[in-house]
Amino acid sequence: MNRCSNPWFIRAVRLQIRNLHELRIPYARPMGISQRNFTLEPLANRELIRIHGAEVVPFLQGLATNDVARIQSSGGPASMYAHFLNKSGRVLYDTIMYRTNNPDTILVECDREASSDFRRHLRTYRVRRRIEVDSVDDEYTSWVMFNFKDGSETVGNPHPDLFVSPDPRLSALGTRVLAPTNMDWAKLTKSFADFGTATPATSDSNYQLLRYKQGVGEGSLELPPGKCFPLEANADYLNGVSFQKGCYVGQELTARVHHSGVIRKRYMPIRLTAPIDAGSSQEVTSVAGAKLGRVFGSAHNHGVALLRIEKVLNGRPELMIDGERCYAERPEWWPEDLPGKRRLAFAE
Structure with missing residues (x-):
């Protein structure tokens, strides 16, 4: 030919x-x-x-x-x-x-x-x-x-x-x-x-660790398909969503959550006191055993987790992963203050 x-x-x-x-x-x-x-x-x-x-x-x-x-x-x-x-x-x-x-x-x-x-x-x-x-x-x-x-x-x-x-x-x-x-x-x-x-x-010193220190999830392991909402993944804080454009697939719920302010969980960085299995998804709990979120990636005592904002950041309770202490951190790039209606929603 x-x-x-x-x-x-x-x-x-x-x-x-x-x-x-x-x-x-x-x-x-x-x-x-x-x-x-x-x-x-x-x-x-x-x-x-x-x-x-x-x-x-x-x-x-x-x-x-x-x-x-x-x-x-x-x-x-x-x-x-x-x-x-x-x-x-x-x-x-x-x-x-x-x-x-x-x-x-x-x-x-x-x-x-x-x-x-x-x-x-x-x-x-x-x-x-x-x-x-x-x-x-x-x-x-x-x-x-x-x-x-x-x-x-x-x-x-x-x-x-x-x-x-x-x-x-x-x-x-x-x-x-x-x-x-x-x-x-x-x-x-x-x-x-x-x-x-x-x-x-x-x-x-690598890109994955850099993201974990900033609390930014990326890819199908850290943002499992169909498991979280874009605002929980901080898309609004990371310049990843427009609330002025027209319709798109999934837009209705995204706009409703944004305007109601009911965002109870968000991805944020955590510091570990003991290593956990890389790539594993493990629960974050309080000392009493209450479920507060889940870790989706970790490396060198740093990780990224989807956590309940009010329960984790207000009062800073002791957090545990598989019997070991860990600490949640508020990302520096988050807005300084949140609208009052959102603060009330977190307390729910």
Whole structure:
């Protein structure tokens, strides 16, 4: 068979050509060059999905919690945090969306273990829209830069084949970098040589531990599909939900919870006095044995847990996990005060 007549080969070539155009952004060296130290880590548990089509924005607008139209608007953000919900308003997938130079294409980063289900979920809602949903895992890798001395510092884009964007949730979570898969550690660190000196992640300094210290859950293990609501996962505090946009799947309950203020549980960081099984989900109780929440991830005596706010933070009772003490911490990035109606609801 003539190779050029193979439709799969032709499609692969077309995708590769499109790929080169969509993520290529103008080369710009950072101003005011000074040497810095930072940690650079590949995110092996994250995968990129390409969603392409003339109606990509209205398509995603009807599924995601955030206002997707902003990402393609003039002066809009380069990246955006959003959840995809089921009809009951519970979180199915947590994602970060990325703008490309093609207005008909948006890249979506999701948990690798949930990637197949996520793509199936998107295709279910295409109906008659001409929307393509494909993994670009063999083309791009997600990286993260963090541990800057100045958490608000902006990282410039040093290479035309890279896409660089601050984490849309918290500045403390660093900067996301999308790089071609053929750009390994050595090439990537060389690209950022003018910005500073990169060091690899270690067991006591890595992205997972950084998230746990901030109390940010991510992925299907820490945000199990169908188990929590977006506001319990702090989507409202992490710039992940819009209350001004139109309808989307799960919007009714999300809006009702927001306006009523009845949010009894939220994800927050915990400190452990003894290690627990990594990746395990264990109950957090009071000394008397009352159930107060559940741990969804832990590492190096830090973890992230979904806890009852009023019972855990007011009065700071002794907390226990499997017979060992632990401590809940109020994230610094939470609003200073909560509306009165919410405070009353927590006391319920």
